[in-house]
Amino acid sequence: MHVCMHVCIYIVHYFVVFIRYMPEKILGVLMIAGSCSFLSPYAYQTNLIVAETAGYTMGDFLRLGGPLLLIIMITTIMLTPYVWGDGPGTID
Secondary structure (H helix, E strand, C coil): CHHHHHHHHHHHHHHHHHCCECHHHHHHHHHHHHCCCCCCCCCCHHHHHHHHHHCCCHHHHHHHHHHHHHHHHHHHHHHHHHHCCCCCCECC
């Protein structure tokens, strides 16, 4: 997961600078998305440990992680303009 995010950050940063867009907005949202590993017990080591110990199934992660992921997605969409500035964000 972390290696994938490192690769994504470099690719997205290169692309955002190439199209002359402010990288803070896109990279901030990408960092939030990279920390959302609620839907699968295999997404992160801690999820796997908890799943084995507590006897959680894949359905438990989907049932509880799905709404949590939607809440974080909506919150991120609503707060991004306030946290990283308003407007389209192009570099002059």
